[in-house]
Amino acid sequence: MGSDVRKNLIAGNWKMHATHLDAIQMVQKLSYRLDHGDYERVEVLVCPPFTSLRSVQTVIETDHLSIKLGAQNVNPNDQGAFTGEISPAMLAKLSVSYVIVGHSERRQLFGESDAFINQKMRSVFDAGMTPILCVGETEAERDEGSAMDRVGSQVAAGIAGLSDEELGRLVVAYEPIWAIGTGKTASADDADEMCGFVRSQVGAASSEAAERTRVLYGGSVNPGNIAGLMAKRDIDGGLVGGASLDPDQFASVVRYWM
Numbered sequence: 001m002g003s004d005v006r007k008n009l010i011a012g013n014w015k016m017h018a019t020h021l022d023a024i025q026m027v028q029k030l031s032y033r034l035d036h037g038d039y040e041r042v043e044v045l046v047c048p049p050f051t052s053l054r055s056v057q058t059v060i061e062t063d064h065l066s067i068k069l070g071a072q073n074v075n076p077n078d079q080g081a082f083t084g085e086i087s088p089a090m091l092a093k094l095s096v097s098y099v100i101v102g103h104s105e106r107r108q109l110f111g112e113s114d115a116f117i118n119q120k121m122r123s124v125f126d127a128g129m130t131p132i133l134c135v136g137e138t139e140a141e142r143d144e145g146s147a148m149d150r151v152g153s154q155v156a157a158g159i160a161g162l163s164d165e166e167l168g169r170l171v172v173a174y175e176p177i178w179a180i181g182t183g184k185t186a187s188a189d190d191a192d193e194m195c196g197f198v199r200s201q202v203g204a205a206s207s208e209a210a211e212r213t214r215v216l217y218g219g220s221v222n223p224g225n226i227a228g229l230m231a232k233r234d235i236d237g238g239l240v241g242g243a244s245l246d247p248d249q250f251a252s253v254v255r256y257w258m
């Protein structure tokens with residue numbers, strides 16, 4: 001449900017899946033399943049691997065699609081001796097409008113710290129794009145009752161130094177780690193409580209901006225559970241992993257009200 005001032009956003013995080021040839025087909029198939037009315041209600045975003053960005057950009061521009069393009073990661077430096085990394089300007093030049101920052105897989109598998117994630121946030125805004133800041137607790141943290149402490153500190157560190165205007169444009173994805181790729185979804189009520197908590201943490205910096213900040217839920221989102229999540233006040237959309245790889249399923253998630 002979200003709010004009138006916040007447009008719903010359904011984002012597909014393809015993670016390390018699909019060659020650029022697969023990606024072209026996936027975006028084309030997705031576009032055949034969506035129409036003008038869908039894009040009016042929902043901003044639709046796909047985040048393929050770096051190697052597919054140029055191909056997907058070309059499909060979107062050639063076919064005049066309303067699908068937005070996002071990246072899964074960025075290095076916060078402008079340029080330089082950072083072998084294997086990709087800069088914000090390189091992404092912006094490919095018409096990338098969103099960048100996923102601080103996904104739990106990057107925090108856990110690649111040791112990304114809150115401080116490094118904050119640098120990325122700054123660099124994404126500076127390049128004219130919008131970051132999707134990912135936060136979420138582990139199963140152990142949830143069980144011991146420290147989920148809010150963990151998520152609160154991730155949000156505070158991630159948004160440090162951002163202007164009120166940037167906070168209003170920001171997207172935060174609450175993704176409990178125990179729900180990612182497991183088929184276990186947070187209940188809609190629990191997800192809403194945590195997304196509301198995320199908004200209150202942004203509100204501690206600017207209550208006015210926090211009403212515009214979009215907060216997504218992620219973690220085993222699928223066509224069967226999205227409607228219940230979207231009915232909640234503080235959930236403005238979803239960050240979808242596995243179900244975004246199948247155009248039929250992803251289109252059903254986008255058209256959650258049908």
Ligand code: 13P
Nearest residue numbers: 013180181219220241242
């Ligand atoms: P799943 O939808 O596969 O659980 O992945 C969620 C996720 O990590 C999206 O960023």
